[in-house]
Amino acid sequence: MSSIERVRILVVGDSGVGKTCLTHLIAHNESLTHPGWTVGCSVEVKLHEYKEGTPQQKQCFIELYDVGGSLIHKSSRGVFYNPTNGIILVHDLTNRKSQENLSGWLMEILNKDGKDTLKSTSFDTVDFDTEQFFGSTQIPILVIGTKLDLLDEKRRKRNSQNSTGIAEQCGAEEIWLSCRNSRSLAPGTTDAVKLVRFFDKVIEKKQIIREGFNTSDRRRFVSPYTSPEQSPLICSD
Numbered sequence: 001m002s003s004i005e006r007v008r009i010l011v012v013g014d015s016g017v018g019k020t021c022l023t024h025l026i027a028h029n030e031s032l033t034h035p036g037w038t039v040g041c042s043v044e045v046k047l048h049e050y051k052e053g054t055p056q057q058k059q060c061f062i063e064l065y066d067v068g069g070s071l072i073h074k075s076s077r078g079v080f081y082n083p084t085n086g087i088i089l090v091h092d093l094t095n096r097k098s099q100e101n102l103s104g105w106l107m108e109i110l111n112k113d114g115k116d117t118l119k120s121t122s123f124d125t126v127d128f129d130t131e132q133f134f135g136s137t138q139i140p141i142l143v144i145g146t147k148l149d150l151l152d153e154k155r156r157k158r159n160s161q162n163s164t165g166i167a168e169q170c171g172a173e174e175i176w177l178s179c180r181n182s183r184s185l186a187p188g189t190t191d192a193v194k195l196v197r198f199f200d201k202v203i204e205k206k207q208i209i210r211e212g213f214n215t216s217d218r219r220r221f222v223s224p225y226t227s228p229e230q231s232p233l234i235c236s237d
């Protein structure tokens with residue numbers, strides 16, 4: 001019997017933006033009222049139907065790695081970043097700084113050998129080069145803004161006019177929601193469809209990369225890594 005495939009998705013963003021509440025909402029379709037402060041990392045697993053309703057449909061475990069956002073643990077959290085098949089960047093819609101810091105989070109994940117960003121105590125000095133990032137990793141990204149319930153109508157409109165720059169830069173989809181509303185990701189809603197599409201993309205990308213390593217026709221896939229084990233996108237199943 002073949003085992004169920006699994007992918008690892010990192011859920012990152014500043015401390016207090018709502019990563020634990022969001023992860024719980026995605027995994028259980030219910031809101032979490034009293035989340036604890038995440039020390040290190042906590043993992044939730046969701047069973048996902050890949051390409052549901054098509055001949056390729058199959059089950060897949062989505063492992064959501066909720067990485068504690070506190071700067072105190074900045075130097076040690078790199079251990080959770082490999083392998084990475086997908087990234088959910090989380091920011092608080094009422095806190096602009098948390099949005100600006102998303103590029104720093106991306107760079108921290110990219111910087112696997114722990115240089116530069118891991119040494120600094122904040123993201124202020126981080127230079128973000130999207131070309132470098134996407135050229136070297138090709139990891140699917142989703143951007144999620146939380147605490148939509150705390151924005152009044154006026155601010156919702158103003159914020160939506162200049163939506164998160166990082167999503168645009170990454171070519172990533174963006175979702176704004178309230179983790180306090182258990183229906184925020186209810187099946188059939190636009191946001192739930194975006195999330196399903198993102199999960200499918202993460203699984204597909206992992207398959208493409210694995211096939212690229214296994215095929216003798218190297219022209220189909222050019223990787224900077226010489227074996228699947230070296231690639232940050234491949235889980236060791």
Ligand SMILES: Nc1nc2c(ncn2[C@@H]2O[C@H](COP(=O)(O)OP(=O)(O)OP(=O)(O)O)[C@@H](O)[C@H]2O)c(=O)[nH]1
Pocket residue numbers: 013014015016017018019020021022032033034035036037038039067068069070146147148149150177178179180
């Ligand atoms: N009103 C509102 N509050 C939220 C929302 N999401 C999270 N919160 C609250 O924000 C606080 C922080 O939420 P967490 O999920 O613990 O944040 P975190 O990003 O995991 O924080 P760290 O563990 O420090 O990294 C909690 O009091 C949550 O109840 C939301 O959508 N709306």
